[in-house]
Each structure stands twice: as C-alpha cells, then as structure tokens.
Amino acid sequence: xxxxxxxxxxxxxxxxxxxxxxxxxxxxxxxxxxxxxxxxxxxxxxxxxxxxxxxxxxxxxxxxxxxxxxxxxxxxxxxxxxxxxxxxxxxxxxxxxxxxxxxxxxxxxxxxxxxxxxxxxxxxxxxxxxxxxxxxxxxxxxxxxxxxxxxxxxxxxxxxxxxxxxxxxxxxxxxxxxxxxxxxxxxxxxxxxxxxxxxxxxxxxxxxxxxxxxxxxxxxxxxxxxxxxxxxxxxxxxxxxxxxxxxxxx
Amino acid sequence: xxxxxxxxxxxxxxxxxxxxxxxxxxxxxxxxxxxxxxxxxxxxxxxxxxxxxxxxxxxxxxxxxxxxxxxxxxxxxxxxxxxxxxxxxxxxxxxxxxxxxxxxxxxxxxxxxxxxxxxxxxxxxxxxxxxxxxxxx
Numbered sequence: 223x224x225x226x227x228x229x230x231x232x233x234x235x236x237x238x239x240x241x242x243x244x245x246x247x248x249x250x251x252x253x254x255x256x257x258x259x260x261x262x263x264x265x266x267x268x269x270x271x272x273x274x275x276x277x278x279x280x281x282x283x284x285x286x287x288x289x290x291x292x293x294x295x296x297x298x299x300x301x302x303x304x305x306x307x308x309x310x311x312x313x314x315x316x317x318x319x320x321x322x323x324x325x326x327x328x329x330x331x332x333x334x335x336x337x338x339x340x341x342x343x344x345x346x347x348x349x350x351x352x353x354x355x356x357x358x359x360x361x362x363x364x365x366x367x368x369x370x371x372x373x374x375x376x377x378x379x380x381x382x383x384x385x386x387x388x389x390x391x392x393x394x395x396x397x398x399x400x401x402x403x404x405x406x407x408x409x410x411x412x413x414x415x416x417x418x419x420x421x422x423x424x425x426x427x428x429x430x431x432x433x434x435x436x437x438x439x440x441x442x443x444x445x446x447x448x449x450x451x452x453x454x455x456x457x458x459x460x461x462x463x464x465x466x467x468x469x470x471x472x
Numbered sequence: 473x474x475x476x477x478x479x480x481x482x483x484x485x486x487x488x489x490x491x492x493x494x495x496x497x498x499x500x501x502x503x504x505x506x507x508x509x510x511x512x513x514x515x516x517x518x519x520x521x522x523x524x525x526x527x528x529x530x531x532x533x534x535x536x537x538x539x540x541x542x543x544x545x546x547x548x549x550x551x552x553x554x555x556x557x558x559x560x561x562x563x564x565x566x567x568x569x570x571x572x573x574x575x576x577x578x579x580x581x582x583x584x585x586x587x588x589x590x591x592x593x594x595x596x597x598x599x600x601x602x603x604x605x606x607x608x609x
Contacts, residue, residue: 269537300592355537363534364583392585393592394546399583414539 269357274339274466275408276358276438277422278445278454279331281471283432286330289317291433294424295334298409300393305386312383312398314406315421320472329472332421332433335360335381335406336457337466343373343382343405352403358438358466359408367402374403378458381405408435438466501573502564507551512542522548526580545584553588561586 295315296302305311315334321327341360343352351367354360362373362382374382382405389399395411398404409419417423418435425433436445448454454468511518512525525543532538552566553559560567561581571578 267538268532297593302592353535355535357537359537361534365530365534388582391592392583392590394549394585394590397583397585402583410537414537 269355269359269414271356272439273357274438275337275413276436276445276466276468277337277408277419278434278448278468278470280432280434281329281331281469283430284330284332285430286317286319286328288330288428288430290424290428290430291315291332291421292317294420295406298393298412298420299396299407300389300391300398302391303387303389310384310386312385312404314383314404331469331472333379333381333457334421334467335377335408336379336463337406337408339464339466341463342376342378342461346372346376348372355410359410359413360405361407361410362403362405364397364399364402364404369401369403371403377405378461378463498573501569503566503570504554504564506553506555506566509551511551512547545580549584549586549588553586558588558590559586 292315299314301312301314303312315332318331318333320329320331337358337360338354339358341352341354344354344360346352348370349366349368351363351365352360352373353363369384371384374380374384382403384403385398385400387400392398396407409417409421412419422433422435425431434445434448436443438446438449440446441450448470449468452470454470455472456463456465456468457472513521522543526545526548529541529543530545533541533544548567549560554562554565557565559565562568565586567578567581567586
C-alpha cells in the first residue's frame with residue numbers, strides 16, 4: 223500500500239528506468255524516436271514520476287480584494303460547513319496580505335499546500351496517511367488518517383486543516399469527513415482528467431491570470447519556461463523542502 | 473447422572489428452539505436494484521467481494537493515481553441510489569438495508585457522498601484571514 227520511501231533505492235530504480243528508456247526517448251521503430259511528453263495520468267496508468275505538478279503565482283497580478291480562488295476551491299471541494307469558531311474552519315487555500323513595514327509596499331497572495339518534494343507532513347505521519355504521489359502531489363489518505371494532527375504542526379505553511387464536524391455535503395469526487403486532516407490536493411481529481419485546478423481556472427476567469435499550473439519537469443510547459451525566465455521565490459526556501467508552488471514578485 | 477443428562481438435553485433443546493424462532497423472526501433485507509444495466513460482476517461475487525474490490529481500488533486510485541477502474545464507489549452510488557431518496561442510505565437504501573441486516577458497520581459514508589449526482593455548492597471563504605507564514609516581502 224505504501225510506496226517505498228528509500229531515496230537510494232528509488233534513485234537506483236529511476237536511473238535504471240532512464241537507462242532502459244534511453245533518456246526519456248522512446249523508440250517507436252529502429253532509428254525513429256519519439257520524445258515522451260509528460261501529461262495527465264492516462265486511464266489505468268496512474269501518476270508518473272516523470273511529471274512534477276507545480277504552480278506559479280504572480281503576486282503582482284493578484285488583487286487584494288479578490289478571493290475568486292478561495293470561492294472556487296470551496297465550491298469544487300465541497301467546503302460549505304459553518305463552524306461556531308471560525309478559526310476551526312477548513313482552509314485549503316487562503317488569501318493573505320503582506321506589508322513591508324519599512325517601505326509600506328503591500329502584496330496579496332493565495333497560500334495553500336506547497337506540495338513539497340520533501341514534505342514534513344509525510345515525515346511525521348505515524349500511519350503513513352500523509353503521502354506524496356509519484357507526480358509530486360501531497361495528499362492525505364483519509365482511510366488511514368487517525369486525526370492526530372501531527373502533520374498540522376509539522377507544516378511550515380499552516381496549510382492543513384482538521385475537520386471538526388460531521389459532513390453531509392461532500393462532492394462525490396472529493397470525499398472528506400470528520401476526524402481527518404485535509405489540505406489542498408491541487409484538485410487531483412481534475413488534474414487526473416487533464417484539467418487544471420479550480421483556483422487557477424477561477425483566477426483566469428476573473429481576468430487576473432495570477433496563477434499558472436503545469437508540469438515543472440516538462441521544459442516545454444508554460445510554467446517551466448516562466449520559471450526559467452523570471453525570478454521566482456519558494457516560501458521558506460531555507461527549509462530546503464523544494465516546494466512545488468512558487469511565487470513571483472515577493 | 474440421569475438428571476444431569478436430562479437437564480443438559482433440556483437446555484440444548486431450549487437453545488435450538490429459541491434460535492429457530494429468532495431466525496424466522498428477523499426479516500430478510502429487501503434489496504432493491506434500481507439500475508437497469510449490468511453490474512461489474514455477478515451478484516454472488518459482488519456480495520462476497522465488493523469490500524475487497526473497493527478496498528484495493530481505493531488504494532490504487534488514491535496512492536498511485538490509477539483512475540477509471542471497474543470498481544468505484546461513485547459507480548456503485550450512480551447505479552444503486554434509490555430513485556425516491558437519491559441515496560444508497562436510509563431504511564431501504566441499497567447499502568444500508570443489507571448492512572443493517574448483517575450488523576456490519578459501514579464507515580464509507582462518513583466521507584463519501586451517498587447521493588447520486590450530488591453537487592456541493594460551498595461557501596465563500598474568508599479573505600485576508602490568518603497571518604503570513606514565514607513569508608516576508
């Protein structure tokens with residue numbers, strides 16, 4: 223059930239696979255090669271480690287009075303419960319406003335699970351419920367989550383929430399319920415169908431286009447090209463988690 | 473000794489009699505099959521193994537991202553939800569009627585949606601809540 227997390231073993235297998243596939247180039251006939259294009263998981267194939275899903279958020283385009291991404295997330299993932307204490311409400315994505323005390327310059331940006339390459343939430347989980355898919359999406363397996371909330375403490379981005387009440391309004395594709403920890407899934411149910419996350423779509427529909435989603439490993443993808451072009455920041459880069467969500471302009 | 477044997481025989485007969493009346497008294501669940509199409513396997517196979525099919529599929533789907541398998545809980549609900557309530561739960565619901573009869577607690581629906589074609593609306597979230605997490609401009 224759980225994937226082996228042994229880096230040396232994985233590295234060896236990865237190297238062997240690359241060797242076998244001829245550096246990511248598949249032979250379709252002698253002398254004729256097809257460069258494999260990374261894409262959404264095909265039916266029956268599953269998440270591929272050739273893909274690393276990531277997001278780039280341009281804070282210069284993000285408006286402080288807009289929360290289209292938060293609304294879209296709540297509606298897509300069926301987050302509709304109202305709690306007596308709003309501090310307990312689930313936040314898969316939230317808008318934060320930053321202000322530099324000295325210059326007074328302000329930034330607005332959405333903050334969510336950063337989908338780390340080395341996620342602390344996965345390290346600390348006592349039941350292996352917190353896990354990272356081969357394509358870099360960090361998820362909670364609610365079937366094994368015991369709701370200890372250790373991952374919530376370990377996450378440097380305050381990205382995870384605990385479900386405090388009985389739920390009945392879940393979306394069929396996004397099961398969630400009381401007693402488990404949850405966080406942004408990059409809308410994995412949409413990504414596996416070849417769609418983009420709901421927040422990214424909503425940002426584009428609101429004509430801000432501050433969010434860009436794509437495969438960081440594919441040099442031809444828009445996100446990889448933007449990251450190669452402009453200076454982007456990983457929040458808390460000092461932790462060396464190699465996050466999948468990058469910010470531009472902070 | 474004879475009295476002891478007689479006592480034991482009496483007790484055993486009593487137990488058999490009470491079991492027989494009890495078994496006759498429990499009504500068999502009325503499982504309504506609402507969907508018109510074919511299930512993914514024969515009814516006997518489904519009765520025996522649906523939990524294994526779904527259990528293995530859920531791990532592959534969640535952990536490996538393998539989608540579009542034959543067994544899926546959404547597939548069950550789409551076919552088997554009651555036409556009147558729209559759900560697989562409730563007294564005559566497809567899942568609940570049988571699970572209540574066999575006294576097997578089913579936890580799926582604490583997280584999964586038991587209604588077919590359900591669309592959640594969600595609420596507007598709070599803006600500007602919570603402080604920055606280690607991020608400084």
